[in-house]
Amino acid sequence: MxxxxxxxxxxxxxxxxxxxxxxxxxxxxxxxxxxxxxxxxxxxxxxxxxxxxxxxxxxxxxxxxxxxxxxxxxxxxxxxxxxxxxxxxxxxxxxxxxxxxxxxxxxxxxxxxxxxxxxxxxxxxxxxxxxxxxxxxxxxxxxxxxxxxxxxxxxxxxxxxxxxxxxxxxxxxxxxxxLKIEGEFRTKFKGFIKPEIEDIDISQADVIVSVGRGIGEKENIKIAEELAKVIGGVLAASRPVVDNGWLPKTRQVGQSGKTVKPKLYLALGISGATQHLMGMKDSELIVAVNKDPNAPIFDIADIGIVADLFEVVPVFIEQLRK
Ligand SMILES: Cc1cc2nc3c(=O)[nH]c(=O)nc-3n(C[C@H](O)[C@H](O)[C@H](O)COP(=O)(O)OP(=O)(O)OC[C@H]3O[C@@H](n4cnc5c(N)ncnc54)[C@H](O)[C@@H]3O)c2cc1C
The missing domain is CATH 3.40.50.620 (HUPs)
Incomplete structure (x- = not known):
């Protein structure tokens, strides 16, 4: 058969x-x-x-x-x-x-x-x-x-x-x-290198708070981290954030990062370049915060918020804590 x-x-x-x-x-x-x-x-x-x-x-x-x-x-x-x-x-x-x-x-x-x-x-x-x-x-x-x-x-x-x-x-x-496997292998297993200890596999997460270049600088990531904590999610990022060394490569979503499909993907200050969308567009609910009303992320977002993330995120945190 x-x-x-x-x-x-x-x-x-x-x-x-x-x-x-x-x-x-x-x-x-x-x-x-x-x-x-x-x-x-x-x-x-x-x-x-x-x-x-x-x-x-x-x-x-x-x-x-x-x-x-x-x-x-x-x-x-x-x-x-x-x-x-x-x-x-x-x-x-x-x-x-x-x-x-x-x-x-x-x-x-x-x-x-x-x-x-x-x-x-x-x-x-x-x-x-x-x-x-x-x-x-x-x-x-x-x-x-x-x-x-x-x-x-x-x-x-x-x-x-x-x-x-x-x-x-x-x-x-x-x-x-x-099976008989004969002969010497050209490749040898030397060891398995695990991701950084504190890190998690974002591809398995149900809720993702993802930050883009709009977050401005490394220091500001803590605001998104706090939001992720309040809604029980994990932190991810677009490529510039990773390239700048603000978050590890294991958190990158997109073509040259990970493909994710969470129940909620909250994009903060991410423009929505094709290479990023490739990694997250199948998320069940996409919420995007961007101060540019023409940002391409809004084309695929279920809920789009045209605003400064630094004004919106503290309100999210406050409301969710209530
Ligand atoms: C081969 C290749 C592979 C790539 N792989 C990936 C990949 O895997 N993942 C990936 O993400 N990218 C990848 N890229 C890069 C991709 O093309 C984009 O450059 C990148 O996704 C842009 O990231 P960003 O949206 O964070 O930054 P930007 O495009 O710079 O967007 C920043 C956004 O933040 C908004 N913003 C700024 N300040 C605020 C504020 N205070 N509040 C709200 N919004 C604000 C701006 O309006 C803007 O829309 C790849 C590129 C190439 C060529």
Whole structure:
């Protein structure tokens, strides 16, 4: 039977959200083309993660267990997935458009001689041909592409586009696959460098207070920090704020930063450049404060406040405290 394969990503003992988000889309496509959905997870000593993955309601989880796969390396993933996918021949292999996925997906595609489409925000099959939606011109335009007809495709999927499925409680079948991985790897895992200790992952936040160049100087960030504290949100920023060293790079939203999709995105003194919008436009509710009525951020804001942020934010804080 036709199979859609999701390559699950895990890090530091946890399944990454993108692995689950891809499952949602895989199930949707599978219903349309009458395929089954499987995940493949690579590693060693991760039985608990394999079981957790299996509880998200797919047909099967393949566990490629090998000591050489204990930590991610491009050589390990390419080698193991090449022989596994050559054997399974799924019609579609979905990989996260993450630092890791972007690292090994092209090498895997070359190794399997399979078409690769990257950074997809939607996918479907029409008469056996894969059609994907991607963004161009810095996210201003969505294009639908017909990928040249092939028996099998690889696609990398943008994080946060799809919602992770609910746990079904039903365990999918787990199949352990023993692989021979021969030869020395050119790349070696030396260690995992964590983000700065006090830092958080803004892509997982429900409420974000984001500051732009309009905040003026580092010292002023504390007013936004206070607001974030009062509404139970986290602080993020546009690129100039990060380039100026006022907040760490891990807080940057946008094309060269993180993609976020919170319930509330409060933009303070952010003009709304395309590269910034790319990272936050799918937020559920966007509230923007900017003193320029023509600022492009107002084109996508659900609520726009034309005002000086230094006048508005203290009022927000005061009202919320009440
Ligand atoms: C390849 C590339 C990648 C990029 N990646 C990113 C990215 O990931 N993220 C990102 O953000 N940018 C990115 N940029 C930069 C982007 O093009 C913009 O320059 C940037 O987003 C502008 O940030 P800003 O809105 O904070 O600043 P500005 O564009 O300078 O806007 C500041 C805004 O603050 C308003 N303002 C000023 N004072 C006040 C006040 N007191 N109260 C209220 N409003 C006030 C002004 O009216 C103005 O609209 C990238 C650019 C390139 C070329």
């Amino acid at each position: 036709t199979e859609i394969m999701v390559v699950a990503e895990h890090r530091e003992g946890e399944i990454r959200e993108i692995s689950l988000e891809m499952l949602t889309k895989a199930k949707e496509i599978a219903d349309e083309i009458n395929a089954k959905v499987s995940s493949v997870i690579l590693g060693h000593g991760i039985d608990h993660l394999v079981e957790e993955l299996a509880s998200y309601g797919q047909d099967r989880v393949y566990y490629l267990r090998n000591e050489k796969l204990e930590n991610y390396t491009i050589d390990g993933y390419k080698s193991a997935l090449t022989s596994f996918l050559e054997d399974r021949k799924p019609v579609l292999t979905m990989i996260g458009h993450t630092a890791m996925g972007l690292d090994f997906a092209p090498a895997l595609a070359v190794s399997l001689d399979t078409p690769l489409v990257t950074d997809c925000i939607d996918l479907k099959f029409t008469n056996g041909q894969l059609q994907v939606t991607r963004q161009v011109y810095g996210g201003k335009i969505n294009v639908e592409l017909n990928v040249q007809k092939h028996g099998s495709y690889i696609a990398t999927i943008r994080p946060t586009v799809f919602k992770p499925p609910e746990k079904t409680g039903l365990k999918g079948e787990i199949e352990e696959v023993t």
